[in-house]
Structure formats: C-alpha cells, structure tokens
Amino acid sequence: MTDAPGPGAGGIRDYYDVEFHFHGNEPPPDVMSSRNTPPRQVADEQLSRLQRRFARPMGINDAYDTLERHNIVFLYGTPGNGRTTAARVLLRELPRGSGVYHELTPDADDQSAEPLTPELIGEGDRMLLDLSDAEEDVWTQCHNRFPGFHKILLDKRSFLAVVLPPAHADRLSPDFAAYRRVVNRPDDLEVIARHLRLRGVDPGDSGQAPKELTDYLSDKPPMRELAYLAGIIVDARRTAKPEESFADWCRQAIAAAEEEEDDFVPPLHNGPQRALLLSVAMLHGAPADLVHRAAAILRRSLRIAGDDRPLLEHESLTERLREVGASRNDEARVHFDKLRHDHAVRRFFWRNMPDLRRPLRDWVEQVLALPQFPEEGRKDLVVRLAALCALTEDADRLAEPARDWALRYDDPARLRAAAEWLGWGVRNEDERTSRHFRHAIYTWAIRPAEPNLRRVLVDVCVNVMAFTHPEQAVVRLHHLARREPLDEGSGKNAARHVLLRLVEMDTRLRRYLLFRLALAPPRRNGRQQAVDAWLFLGLLTMPSRPEHALLQSPSARLWLLMCWSDVLRSFSSRSWLPHLQRWITTTDAADDPELVHLALDVLVDAAAENYPALRQIYLTARKSLSAEKTERLLSRIEEAQHRRPPLRADPGKGIRT
Structure with missing residues (x-):
C-alpha cells in the first residue's frame, strides 16, 4: 500500500482509507454558466424543428x-x-x-x-x-x-x-x-418556403418567385446556403417598407448575399472613418456608446490621429455614423442602413488587409473587457471574429485563441468569451472544423491544465458538447475529472460533479461512463484510481437507481463487477460500506427476484478473492435481506470461496491469496 493524495479533506491520505461523499456534501460546481434542460430533451426539440423544415x-x-x-x-x-x-x-x-x-x-x-x-x-x-x-x-x-x-x-x-x-x-x-x-435534391423553392414559414414569413405562391431567386437557385447551391438565404430574406422583410412585397425581399436578400461574396470595396479612405466603419461591422447591433468607445480604442491601437479640434467642434456621433452608412434605432443601437452590409465590411478588411488581423484580435480582447458591454453582444463579437479567422487560418489552429484567452486573463468576461469561441467551433456546420475543435479540447483535457482553462473546458463540455456530441463530452469530462485538484473546496472539482449530473439525465450515458470506468482508458496513478472509484460510487447514489437498469445488460453487469472489485480491493471498508449498504437495501426492495439475484451475484463475484469483503457483504446483508435471500447469498459466497486459488508464498510479502 502506498500513500497518495485522495479526494478527502485530509489532503495527503492513504488511498485505502478514503471516504467518498457526493452531491449535497460538497460545494457546487464552479461552472461559468448552466443549463437546466437535459441534453436529450434539447436534441429531441432540435430534431422536431428539423423535421418541420425538411422538404x-x-x-x-x-x-x-x-x-x-x-x-x-x-x-x-x-x-x-x-x-x-x-x-x-x-x-x-x-x-x-x-x-x-x-x-x-x-x-x-x-x-x-x-x-x-x-x-x-x-x-x-x-x-x-x-x-x-x-x-x-x-x-x-x-x-x-x-x-x-x-x-x-x-x-x-x-x-x-x-x-x-x-x-x-x-x-x-x-x-x-x-x-x-x-438522397435526391429536394425542390429548392420548397426548401426556402419551409424555412420562411418556420420564421413567420409567408412566401405566398412559390410559383411567383422573382427571376432573381430562380436564377440564384439554378446554380443548385448547397442546402445550408438556402437556409442562410432564407435568414437574409427574413431580415429584409423586417426592415422593409410597407409597400414592398415578397419579391422585393428576395431581390434585396440576393443582392446582399452577392455583395458578401463579391470584391466589395468601402468607399471610405479616411482612417477615422474606416475605424468607425469596422467597429460598426464588428459590433453591429450594439449600443451606440459602446461603438463610439470601441472605435476610439481601435484608432489608438492603430495609431490613427484623432481630431485635434476642441470637443465642441467635433462632428456628432450621428453625423459620423451617417458618413459610414449607419444609424441608431429607437433603442440607441447601431445598424447599417444596408442589408447585411456588416458581413461585407468585415470580410473586406479581413481578406484584403492581412496585417490588420492581429491588431483586430487584440482590439477584440480589449473591447470584451469593457464594463458596458451587454452579454449577448460579447457572444456576437466572439462569433464574428471566429468566423473571420476561419476564412484564412488552418482548421487545426482555430481553437488556439480561446486557450490563449483562458491562460492570459482572469476576468469572467474574457473567460466566457473563450468558452463561446470553443462552443462556436464545436457547433460548426463544417464537420472538419468541428472535429478539429473537439480534438483540441480533448488534447487539453488529457493534460494538467490551469484552473481557468479547466473551467472553460468544463463549461464547453457541459453546455455545448453535451448537446451535440454527448459521448465525447463524457470522455473529456472524465479526463478533466482525473486531473482536477483533490481538495474539496472552491469548486475545484467541477468536472466530477458536472460529469455525474450529466450522466444522471441519460441511461445511455450512465452506461457509457460505467464502460469507461471498467475498461478504458488505463489509470496512470493512484489519484486517477481514486477519482474513478469516486465516480463509480457516485453512479450508485443517483436517485434513479441506475444499477437496476444496468443489471439488465450482461455487459453492464460485467462492468459493475469490475468496478466493485476495484473498490473493494483498493479502498478501506469505511469508504465503500455505506454504498454497499445502499446497494443491498435497494436490491431488497426490487420486485423482480431475478434482479435481486443478479445484484447479489455481482457483489459476490466482485469479492470472490477478497475474504474480508465477502464477510462484510454477508454481515451487511443479514441486517437487510430476508432469510431466504440471505441463505441464497451465503450459498453463493460458499461457491465463490471454493473457486478461490490456493495460497501461495510471496518472498517479499509472506503468504497471500
């Protein structure tokens, strides 16, 4: 036996003398945000929406x-x-x-x-x-x-x-x-119509579609581009004049989409005007005061000379916005007057001014920390910068800015921005991009990580990946849990709690975590063994009684046996006795006699070569089980004892089994 750090309040403790506590006995997870809706429910809702818009x-x-x-x-x-x-x-x-x-x-x-x-x-x-x-x-x-x-x-x-x-x-x-x-190509007009109807826009008679729309569809664009075009049509309808029709909305939307793809060149060449133009494009829809301050930060970082005249002689913000084709709405938020003009402006500067990319990233980092920045605006800014980076950078490098922010900053705003960046990548429609982001998260999860990076990774796993790739979320949370500090304070064990809460919602994920705890990946040290035991016993404390569902599967019974065997062999009875008592008590309450037999067989087989554990199982069962069930348990214990290997001599440790 060796001494190693364990998940208890005592710091450095004997691994065979560890006490396991769960849920109410420990501080809540330190996760930056939290969803209450189970991932499976969200997945079902997403499938339902997908079915309604499917042509x-x-x-x-x-x-x-x-x-x-x-x-x-x-x-x-x-x-x-x-x-x-x-x-x-x-x-x-x-x-x-x-x-x-x-x-x-x-x-x-x-x-x-x-x-x-x-x-x-x-x-x-x-x-x-x-x-x-x-x-x-x-x-x-x-x-x-x-x-x-x-x-x-x-x-x-x-x-x-x-x-x-x-x-x-x-x-x-x-x-x-x-x-x-x-899978044949569906009718393009029907695809557009279904997307529009789900967004509250009645396209009318699709046979009367304008020529611009039919010409656009004649090139057979991918389905995702049709969904994107439908979104622009909705925006066009939102800003349309009362006399404009569906055909007018389509023409405006197609013109806006084509402007994004063409070599758009802003008509402005003055430095301060271009700084404001780019700020509006990056912060489109943000409060006017925020846009004004962000533009000033951009001018200073790019060393663009300001207006040296007295303040009262400066142009007003309204005038300067009008010069770049923007204005404030009734809520004092800034928008371009032209549909989707912000997309074209962002793409122009990013594609045509490579030397501007690094300063623009630095500017975003500064703007994210501004106290007056609304939360939803921060997310939009992060997503826009990530989308720009995806235009020119290799997919395997796209996740690096998030890690950089998590390591360099400690403020909540930029940590949430790091999580939003990774979430954007995981959710990305391009599977190659999503795969690279998931790989990056895995790479960071299997290594010791700084606390802030660990918080960001846990947040992305539970609030994004659990909804898109739940099994992969379990894998990464498991690795993060194994590498968390073993003390019980300050939310430092968030991954362990989050992982149990995640699998508690889903029988399949409980089975998947049990599979990992029993079979893979191999533990590298005693601390990882302690965390796996903590997680296994945590599975057994869930109010949904997962052992009942798991016992019905032969494979899951084997995994239960392996995990129980590891716990009974490696830890003191003080650690696992309460969970053993609960297992037996829950088993006795089961209506199915076969289920009772299977549950007791798992315990006996797990302790077959461990006489002290077998004895404790029997003593515990006598207090909870009926005489008939206790008699059967005793018979199974005797069978297990007969199968024990003979005693053998070990020169270093004496006689052992």
Missing part, C-alpha cells in the same frame, strides 16, 4: 421503408443535397419506443469505444453514423463491423442510418447493397 425529396419514402423493415439504411447522394439531414429526419419519423436518438461519431482521440460497439446500444435506439467525410481507414473499420452490428440491431429492435462517403458509396458489401438508397 421531402423524391424517393425519401423508399429510404424510410428500408430503414423500418430492415433496421438499417445506407444513404448516398451529391454532397450538399442534405444527406445527413435526411438521415436525421428518417430516424425521427420512426415510431418512438424506449430507446433514444444518438449520433455515433468516429472519435480517433480516445479509443475507449469503437463507434459500433454493441454493448453500448440500448433497446430501441435510433442511431446516425455520418461517414460522409470519413477517411479510408475509418470507412474500412466501420464497414467490417456492419454484419455483426446489424444482427445486434435486429435483436434489440434498434435502427441505424449510415451516410456513406462519396468515394466509397459503391464499395458497400453485397450483403448490404440492397439497403442503399439515394
């Missing part, structure tokens, strides 16, 4: 019939036709059973589970495996597992929709070629 392409009903009859379907088609959206909607349209919807994401960062792991599939689950951007090795790995996985789908009455990579769509094995279905 059904020709042949989609055939794909649904294939999925419903055979529990699997392989979708392929031209990139940009909405293959992944179609897969999500098909899974949403299936009859709702006891299972849940979740997306299987090949995650090369952590090899604790393959994307097609049968043991992690629940009864009636509806799953999406998006391989549209998969590399050769990932495709081969998944393809080789399809036959065995399909059998699991049939046995568990679960469903899987696979989006095939274009390069390998014709390489599907003959056993599954019959389940391959093409």
Whole structure:
C-alpha cells in the first residue's frame, strides 16, 4: 500500500482509507454558466424543428421503408443535397419506443469505444453514423463491423442510418447493397418556403418567385446556403417598407448575399472613418456608446490621429455614423442602413488587409473587457471574429485563441468569451472544423491544465458538447475529472460533479461512463484510481437507481463487477460500506427476484478473492435481506470461496491469496 493524495479533506491520505461523499456534501460546481434542460430533451426539440423544415425529396419514402423493415439504411447522394439531414429526419419519423436518438461519431482521440460497439446500444435506439467525410481507414473499420452490428440491431429492435462517403458509396458489401438508397435534391423553392414559414414569413405562391431567386437557385447551391438565404430574406422583410412585397425581399436578400461574396470595396479612405466603419461591422447591433468607445480604442491601437479640434467642434456621433452608412434605432443601437452590409465590411478588411488581423484580435480582447458591454453582444463579437479567422487560418489552429484567452486573463468576461469561441467551433456546420475543435479540447483535457482553462473546458463540455456530441463530452469530462485538484473546496472539482449530473439525465450515458470506468482508458496513478472509484460510487447514489437498469445488460453487469472489485480491493471498508449498504437495501426492495439475484451475484463475484469483503457483504446483508435471500447469498459466497486459488508464498510479502 502506498500513500497518495485522495479526494478527502485530509489532503495527503492513504488511498485505502478514503471516504467518498457526493452531491449535497460538497460545494457546487464552479461552472461559468448552466443549463437546466437535459441534453436529450434539447436534441429531441432540435430534431422536431428539423423535421418541420425538411422538404421531402423524391424517393425519401423508399429510404424510410428500408430503414423500418430492415433496421438499417445506407444513404448516398451529391454532397450538399442534405444527406445527413435526411438521415436525421428518417430516424425521427420512426415510431418512438424506449430507446433514444444518438449520433455515433468516429472519435480517433480516445479509443475507449469503437463507434459500433454493441454493448453500448440500448433497446430501441435510433442511431446516425455520418461517414460522409470519413477517411479510408475509418470507412474500412466501420464497414467490417456492419454484419455483426446489424444482427445486434435486429435483436434489440434498434435502427441505424449510415451516410456513406462519396468515394466509397459503391464499395458497400453485397450483403448490404440492397439497403442503399439515394438522397435526391429536394425542390429548392420548397426548401426556402419551409424555412420562411418556420420564421413567420409567408412566401405566398412559390410559383411567383422573382427571376432573381430562380436564377440564384439554378446554380443548385448547397442546402445550408438556402437556409442562410432564407435568414437574409427574413431580415429584409423586417426592415422593409410597407409597400414592398415578397419579391422585393428576395431581390434585396440576393443582392446582399452577392455583395458578401463579391470584391466589395468601402468607399471610405479616411482612417477615422474606416475605424468607425469596422467597429460598426464588428459590433453591429450594439449600443451606440459602446461603438463610439470601441472605435476610439481601435484608432489608438492603430495609431490613427484623432481630431485635434476642441470637443465642441467635433462632428456628432450621428453625423459620423451617417458618413459610414449607419444609424441608431429607437433603442440607441447601431445598424447599417444596408442589408447585411456588416458581413461585407468585415470580410473586406479581413481578406484584403492581412496585417490588420492581429491588431483586430487584440482590439477584440480589449473591447470584451469593457464594463458596458451587454452579454449577448460579447457572444456576437466572439462569433464574428471566429468566423473571420476561419476564412484564412488552418482548421487545426482555430481553437488556439480561446486557450490563449483562458491562460492570459482572469476576468469572467474574457473567460466566457473563450468558452463561446470553443462552443462556436464545436457547433460548426463544417464537420472538419468541428472535429478539429473537439480534438483540441480533448488534447487539453488529457493534460494538467490551469484552473481557468479547466473551467472553460468544463463549461464547453457541459453546455455545448453535451448537446451535440454527448459521448465525447463524457470522455473529456472524465479526463478533466482525473486531473482536477483533490481538495474539496472552491469548486475545484467541477468536472466530477458536472460529469455525474450529466450522466444522471441519460441511461445511455450512465452506461457509457460505467464502460469507461471498467475498461478504458488505463489509470496512470493512484489519484486517477481514486477519482474513478469516486465516480463509480457516485453512479450508485443517483436517485434513479441506475444499477437496476444496468443489471439488465450482461455487459453492464460485467462492468459493475469490475468496478466493485476495484473498490473493494483498493479502498478501506469505511469508504465503500455505506454504498454497499445502499446497494443491498435497494436490491431488497426490487420486485423482480431475478434482479435481486443478479445484484447479489455481482457483489459476490466482485469479492470472490477478497475474504474480508465477502464477510462484510454477508454481515451487511443479514441486517437487510430476508432469510431466504440471505441463505441464497451465503450459498453463493460458499461457491465463490471454493473457486478461490490456493495460497501461495510471496518472498517479499509472506503468504497471500
């Protein structure tokens, strides 16, 4: 036995003498923001909205019939036709059973589970495996597992929709070629109309669409661009004159979209005017006083000479805004008079003035710390800067500014900005960008991190990744929990608490965390062993009694056995006895006799080579179980004792089992 730091108030403690406490006995997690809605509920709401705006392409009903009859379907088609959206909607349209919807994401960062792991599939689950951007090795790995996985789908009455990579769509094995279905392009006008109706805009008769719109659609832009155009049409309608029609809104929206893409050149060349122009573009919709102060900061940082005249001779803010094509609304917020002009201005300066990029990032850092900055404005500013960086920087470097802010600053505003930056990347529609951000978060999570960076990572995992990639959120929170300080104060153990709260909402995530605690990844030191034991016993204290759901799965029973064995072997009875008592008490209250037997068998098998633990299990059971159940438990203990290996001599430690 060795001494090592443990999660108790005593600081340096014997790992075999650690007491575990949960929830109410410790301070709440120190997380910058918090959501009350369970991630699964949010995911279901997002799927519902997606279904309402989905324009059904020709042949989609055939794909649904294939999925419903055979529990699997392989979708392929031209990139940009909405293959992944179609897969999500098909899974949403299936009859709702006891299972849940979740997306299987090949995650090369952590090899604790393959994307097609049968043991992690629940009864009636509806799953999406998006391989549209998969590399050769990932495709081969998944393809080789399809036959065995399909059998699991049939046995568990679960469903899987696979989006095939274009390069390998014709390489599907003959056993599954019959389940391959093409996703055709939906009617473009119907796509636009559905997006508009969901945003409260009635497009009227789509057959009367203006020529500008039909010409725009003739180029067959990707579905995401149609959704973006619909958003501009909504903005055009919001600022339209009473006499303007749907056709006018479309013309204005298309002109604005084209201005963003063309080589827009601002007509202004004066330094102070350009500083104000860029400030308005970056802070579009912000209070006028904030824009004024931010423009002054930008002028000073770029060494642009100010107005040397007396203050009363300066131009008013209203006049200066008018010179750059902007004005204040009734709420004193600044907007350009021209639709989506802010997008064009930002892109022009970023693309055409490379030397301005670093000073602009420094300026954003200063502006974020201004006390009068509204919270929603900070998020907009961060997202706009991140989108600009994505235009010119490599995807694998995009996450670095967030880490830089978290390490250099200590104020809440810039720490929240760092979290917003990472959240933008994780949510990004471009899967390659999202994957790079998730990889960066994983890389930082597996290393010791400064407190502020750790706070930011926990925040992003629980408030963003838990909704988009919940299993990957569990992986990263688990690594963060293993590397947290072991003292119990000041919210320094946020990842442990957040992780348990996250999995408490979802039986599948509880099963996934149990899988990780039992099998992967390997522990590197005693502290990580203590944290894993803390998390395992925390799973057992949840009011939803997860052991009941987990005991029904043979694989989960094995994981429970392995975790119990580790706890009983590595820690003193003072640490695990209260949890053992609760396990037995909860087991005795179960209505299903088979469940009772399974629960007791897990304990006995976990302590099969640990006589003191077996004795404690029996003594505890005698106080809680009926005579019949106690007799059966004693019989199982005797069986376990007969299977014990013989005593052997150890020169260094004497006789041991």
